[in-house]
Amino acid sequence: MFSQRIDGLQPSPIRAVLGVIDRPGMVSFAGGLPATQMLPEWSGSLTQDVMQYGPSEGDPDLRAVVADRLRGMGVDAPPDRVMILSGSQQGIDLVAKLVIDAGTRTAVEFPTYLAALQVFRFYGARFVDVGTAAAAAALAYVVPTFGNPTGRCASAAERDALARTCLASGTILFEDDPYRELAYETVDRRPIVARMSGGSWIYQGSFSKTFAPGLRIGFLAASDDLFAPLLMLKQAVDLHSSRLSQRIVHDAVTAPDWPARLSALAAFYRTRRDCFGRQLHRHFSDLADWDEPSGGLFFWLRLKREIDTRTLLDEAIACGVAFMPGEAFYPNAPVLGTMRLNFSHADAGDADRGLAVLADLIREHRR
Ligand SMILES: Cc1ncc(COP(=O)(O)O)c(C=O)c1O
Incomplete structure (x- = not known):
């Protein structure tokens, strides 16, 4: 059946x-x-346009804000390579769909975010340790900044090493970064993808931990070779993320008090x-x-x-x-x-x- x-x-x-x-x-x-x-409590007003269908990539004003922040972090992602997601969990599903077949070597941290494992397993991933076998994998998925579940922050040397490995082996680097704003000490959080010039990569973040998980808004940016197929997959999943949620997030993160x-x-x-x-x-x-x-x-x-x-x-x-x-x-x-x-x-x-x-x-x- x-x-x-x-x-x-x-x-x-x-x-x-x-x-x-x-x-x-x-x-x-x-x-x-x-x-x-x-x-947050919300008391803004809405215009009718958010009730209409919108672009699959996301609303341009929110994409521009995200691109701006990414540039500030050293990530090479102009607005046309930024996509708004229905939660960053959706990014995990899109990337898995793009890359993983039955038996595809997928490098992850041991332990790692369990809902990513759930998705990767569904598509048939064979898991290997990102610390030792990233070069032999098609995809390397990491949560290097205040990781889930360990809370650990990867050192600059570890970040540089993984960037080098992925560049040398052609492994797609998938960096998942929903916790980066929740920093309680000064640590080096420069994304791994910002340490790669060239290569294939996806970087994603979320407004769930800093704003409101119920709105289900995250984002990804990707290298040129991956963005177009990821966008086609997004189109097939949900046409686009909620415009109402995108507007609420946009207004909050551009407000002077953000x-x-x-x-x-x-x-x-x-x-x-x-x-x-x-x-x-x-x-x-x-x-x-x-x-x-x-x-x-x-x-x-x-x-x-x-x-x-x-x-x-x-x-x-x-x-x-x-x-x-x-x-x-x-x-x-x-x-x-x-x-x-x-x-x-x-x-x-x-x-x-x-x-x-x-x-x-x-x-x-x-x-
Ligand atoms: C590492 C990691 N990635 C992705 C997500 C999904 O977040 P959301 O879909 O709410 O953006 C979470 C949520 O806890 C997470 O811990």
Whole structure:
């Protein structure tokens, strides 16, 4: 009844967990959700033109704004190679459709963003480690800046090395960068694609983490050889992204207070990160190791004892706490005993309570 591809279709573990986080009293460390109080209210006025069909590439004024920002980051992307996406998740699907057949070598970080793995798997990807086998892959997908799930920021040397490898081998570099504005320390975030002159690449970003995920607006820029086929794929998927959402995002990011809003957001999350870090020390110092993330939304815990944290999830949810088992972020065999904890969504009191519950569960399990 269904296509052969459907055999590879798996539900997203994250969407399944997100289904329970609205239960009253639930503390969620699960999704990469912005803090509710940092979401914008909107009181602008709209003109009728946004109700009409629009261009597949996206509305020109928003593309121009994005191109301008990309130029400031050293990315070679004039407006005609910028495409507005229905969330950057759509970019992952378009790129996978363009590049991945059954068995296509796809280089990723171990671990990496699980909803990218879900898409790549669907198209038949064979996963290899980007650290060692990027040269032998058709596509190298990375989240180098405050990565999901680890929160890690790749060094300048690592970025340069991957740029060199992709240029030398002809591997398409796909850089996914939704967290770059959420920086809590000064680190080198110059995109990898800005370190390549020539080569085939896609760079994408999102307004979900800095503005409003519900609007579903992201963007990509690509090298000349990839942009036209990606645009044809976009046309076939949804004609274009919501013009209403594009207008709201455009008006927000061109408003005079946008830089101040970004700074306030980073300051708010820095405070949450610091508080969460102290709470982790209180509850988890005998149970796990972790590095403090210099940006983004996640702490990545490595438990001192190997426990498959997937086995803890149901019990944690029954106790009113949701988290993401780290095992789901590994492309091939999972490394056991890892957890991804989001620190942006829960307030200090809830986070403390939730971490105490999780730590108790792990201690119980060890016994
Ligand atoms: C690495 C990464 N890429 C892409 C996305 C998708 O973001 P959106 O579709 O909301 O732009 C996310 C969301 O959490 C993410 O963490």
